[in-house]
Amino acid sequence: xxxxxxxxxxxxxxxxxxxxxxxxxxxxxxxxxxxxxxxxxxxxxxxxxxxxxxxxxxxxxxxxxxxxxxxxxxxxxxxxxxxxxxxxxxxxxxxxxxxxxxxxxxxxxxxxxxxxxxxxxxxxxxxxxxxxxxxxxxxxxxxxxxxxxxxxxxxxxxxxxxxxxxxxxxxxxxxxxxxxxxxxxxxxxxxxxxxxxxxxxxxxxxxxxxxxxxxxxxxxxxxxxxxxxxxxxxxxxxxxxxxxxxxxxxxxxxxxxxxxxxxxxxxxxxxxxxxxxxxxxxxxxxxxxxxxxxxxxxxxxxxxxxxxxxxxxxxxxxxxxxxxxxxxxxxxxxxxxxxxxxxxxxxxxxxxxxxxxxxxxxxxxxxxxxxxxxxxxxxxxxxxxxxxxxxxxxxxxxxxxxxxxxxxxxxx
Amino acid sequence: xxxxxxxxxxxxxxxxxxxxxxxxxxxxxxxxxxxxxxxxxxxxxxxxxxxxxxxxxxxxxxxxxxxxxxxxxxxxxxxxxxxxxxxxxxxxxxxxxxxxxxxxxxxxxxxxxxxxxxxxxxxxxxxxxxxxxxxxxxxxxxxxxxxxxxxxxxxxxxxxxxxxxxxxxxxxxxxxxxxxxxxxxxxxxxxxxxxxxxxxxxxxxxxxxxxxxxxxxxxxxxxxxxxxxxxxxxxxxxxxxxxxxxxxxxxxxxxxxxxxxxxxxxxxxxxxxxxxxxxxxxxxxxxxxxxxxxxxxxxxxxxxxxxxxxxxxxxxxxxxxxxxxxx
Numbered sequence: 001x002x003x004x005x006x007x008x009x010x011x012x013x014x015x016x017x018x019x020x021x022x023x024x025x026x027x028x029x030x031x032x033x034x035x036x037x038x039x040x041x042x043x044x045x046x047x048x049x050x051x052x053x054x055x056x057x058x059x060x061x062x063x064x065x066x067x068x069x070x071x072x073x074x075x076x077x078x079x080x081x082x083x084x085x086x087x088x089x090x091x092x093x094x095x096x097x098x099x100x101x102x103x104x105x106x107x108x109x110x111x112x113x114x115x116x117x118x119x120x121x122x123x124x125x126x127x128x129x130x131x132x133x134x135x136x137x138x139x140x141x142x143x144x145x146x147x148x149x150x151x152x153x154x155x156x157x158x159x160x161x162x163x164x165x166x167x168x169x170x171x172x173x174x175x176x177x178x179x180x181x182x183x184x185x186x187x188x189x190x191x192x193x194x195x196x197x198x199x200x201x202x203x204x205x206x207x208x209x210x211x212x213x214x215x216x217x218x219x220x221x222x223x224x225x226x227x228x229x230x231x232x233x234x235x236x237x238x239x240x241x242x243x244x245x246x247x248x249x250x251x252x253x254x255x256x257x258x259x260x261x262x263x264x265x266x267x268x269x270x271x272x273x274x275x276x277x278x279x280x281x282x283x284x285x286x287x288x289x290x291x292x293x294x295x296x297x298x299x300x301x302x303x304x305x306x307x308x309x310x311x312x313x314x315x316x317x318x319x320x321x322x323x324x325x326x327x328x329x330x331x332x333x334x335x336x337x338x339x340x341x342x343x344x345x346x347x348x349x350x351x352x353x354x355x356x357x358x359x360x361x362x363x364x365x366x367x368x369x370x371x372x373x374x375x376x377x378x379x380x381x382x383x384x385x386x387x388x389x390x391x392x393x394x395x396x397x398x399x400x401x402x403x404x405x406x407x408x409x410x411x412x
Numbered sequence: 413x414x415x416x417x418x419x420x421x422x423x424x425x426x427x428x429x430x431x432x433x434x435x436x437x438x439x440x441x442x443x444x445x446x447x448x449x450x451x452x453x454x455x456x457x458x459x460x461x462x463x464x465x466x467x468x469x470x471x472x473x474x475x476x477x478x479x480x481x482x483x484x485x486x487x488x489x490x491x492x493x494x495x496x497x498x499x500x501x502x503x504x505x506x507x508x509x510x511x512x513x514x515x516x517x518x519x520x521x522x523x524x525x526x527x528x529x530x531x532x533x534x535x536x537x538x539x540x541x542x543x544x545x546x547x548x549x550x551x552x553x554x555x556x557x558x559x560x561x562x563x564x565x566x567x568x569x570x571x572x573x574x575x576x577x578x579x580x581x582x583x584x585x586x587x588x589x590x591x592x593x594x595x596x597x598x599x600x601x602x603x604x605x606x607x608x609x610x611x612x613x614x615x616x617x618x619x620x621x622x623x624x625x626x627x628x629x630x631x632x633x634x635x636x637x638x639x640x641x642x643x644x645x646x647x648x649x650x651x652x653x654x655x656x657x658x659x660x661x662x663x664x665x666x667x668x669x670x671x672x673x674x675x676x677x678x679x680x681x682x683x684x685x686x687x688x689x690x691x692x693x694x695x696x697x698x699x700x701x702x703x704x705x706x707x708x709x710x711x712x713x714x715x716x717x718x719x720x721x722x723x724x725x726x727x728x729x730x731x732x733x734x735x736x737x738x739x
Contacts, residue, residue, distance in 0.1 A: 181713050207713070213716030218436040219678040225560075239640075250567070266542035381544065383544075
């Protein structure tokens, strides 16, 4: 009864042409469709924390369009079915921007759902900011105007690793590629083969194995040993990386690992001395940053930025920059206008600028090559070990050519 | 800068490959047996398919981790199985027994739910990330060196514990009075009860023992493999495969199945067999390679699927498992 009369009163007010106050402006809604339960919770939660951190910051400075930005969490339970379900829910809730990052498989589902939704609902588009899914097809075959990727891809990481390690004299002439058998692992394998000429090495053997199903990596280590490599390049993450490195260390096999996800929380503690001296290419290293951001982040969230958090912060900051360039005067939010502004937006970070490449919406961002060292400025996981900076490669140098398979339909 | 003498490319010496793969396979198999023995015991004796079994394994690892970091590693190995066993007894006495009369489906659903609860509880108390549960440094040495590869002592230790577990269980069940009573309670509960044996008490003990074994497995293996909230999930499925292949309820079957799965997985990794390779025997190799897809899929890339393939074959040929009784 009460609600009805309130609605009536508001209707009358609108009909009388009363000026719409701040409370009536359309708020920008951001939906995080992440793995907030199940096996990938640890990563999903980090994406959500980092996004929330920046949104809080924007809201403190007046929000957007005359209202605070709303952020809504959706749990995709670690699967594509869950993600598809939650995307529908998000659309029903009036979400403008969808965020997701853990798993390229889920990102593939989300980006397709977004593309189809936008074809069917012109004027009511949704955009997808991909925070961490690195499969090349997302900015290749599957690219579309409303998808933006704010992380690296396999060629960016591998090329950075190969160049930096070659310079440091740690690469050697024989390289082994072991990867997980899905889009990301295959990208890594291809990138490793492609970099052979510039790196001056021979790919002695490549192996693909299943994702997080193998408990015992000793047989793979035996296989690696027979091939006698100097360096093992791997895109493995989580258990697949940890078990592989531990098994190699236990077997007393002297090879150098070039990795991409060694900075996942808990890896260094679990690997112990075994991981010392191995390499990683990642979009951020706290050692390369100035004090400002890490301390501010710690003050707000209770921990220093780790793993995929910094890249998420940069992504949402870039979005914030784009939002400054559009003005809907408290009226309806146009996602297409925001997407156009995001194409042109760029931000400065202590490591280097981050911007978006308009052709395929891949972010141009710096890549840091680091090495596990003892007693760095910021030790991780409560150990004495951490990531020492070997080389920081600026965005324009780290980026790879636009894939020919990306055919983007741009709105007029 | 390290420079190693350049060994001429050693393409898999058959003997080296054979020995290393067999060794790796046997130890991994024994680890699988360690986790699955409790499950098969509980199923064999009580008919309860315990979905929470791998959770006991995880709890064992986390309890041992807590004790190892605060007091001592060996005390952790001792206390973890006891605490997990007590938890098992509690679950049997106050949860499982209540739903027992409703049949196996209810028991199964109950343990299924428990598995989720344990996982979330672990995340609540220990966080989402893997914890730093490691063996003490003095155990971190090479047991022996074979073909230039160090064989970690701890892997042998895992194998040793598993074998000790099998012998204890086997002797307990087949050679002692207690084992006799347990088997009687399983086969003919009504008669065992009328002979003055407390059948519910026996079941409680069996469930507790099964849980304790999983707890011990977790405490031992958790120091070698990462201890994280997903470890139950990761091993849970494969443990069921072991029990199904071995024959539900057969201890010897479990051992054989564990070893088979360990060996098959280990050898599969080293063998770059593909359908294309097979077809080249009849001169169709080049054609198969040009088609690609399933033809060029190597065995090593699907080594994680080998156990499931084995399960499929066993179920087709011997539906009750290798050593199951109801063939």
